[in-house]
Amino acid sequence: GAVVSQHPSRVICKSGTSVKIECRSLDFQATTMFWYRQFPKQSLMLMATSNEGSKATYEQGVEKDKFLINHASLTLSTLTVTSAHPEDSSFYICSAWDSSTDTQYFGPGTRLTVL
């Protein structure tokens, strides 16, 4: 199956700093990528949809100024958590949509801890 990478896998930062997470589709081009957040023992919640070359679409309740998304190429989307606070600590997962198979493939996730 298709491969999606995510970097870093784990990050610890101080409150008030910004953290950038990268999501790459390694063997296919993805015009659309998605960013999810997962709390312990819960399901995945969609945060935003990232479209190559255009602005991201955010889900209701997600602050677009706090979670900046950039999709500059067909293989890379980035999520920047700005001015992070302890409540932003979570597991963030990206996915890339392979239009040839209409299938979403997921990255391995990034565990963010804000002290």
Place this chain on the structure above:
Amino acid sequence: GIQVEQSPPDLILQEGANSTLRCNFSDSVNNLQWFHQNPWGQLINLFYIPSGTKQNGRLSATTVATERYSLLYISSSQTTDSGVYFCAARMDSSYKLIFGSGTRLLVRP
């Protein structure tokens, strides 16, 4: 929006047993996927199955779109099958995959 419900929420099996996981969805869908989330958090694609039946080794899945449900069968379970199983569905008019709450499976040796 679409509602996706999974059952049972938790399941404990003895190694070698069979099981059936269920996913109900509230609207017509054009995409339904089953995933296995391993203990490290990686979501592994199991099936893309908006309708019909597919098999892959010990796993098989059936989606009856007209009745708005999908089933995942695990036969001869192994300890490595442990983890959380999610189904996710996309409505005809949407681009978003909506996840169910998952079934947490523990297979004991």
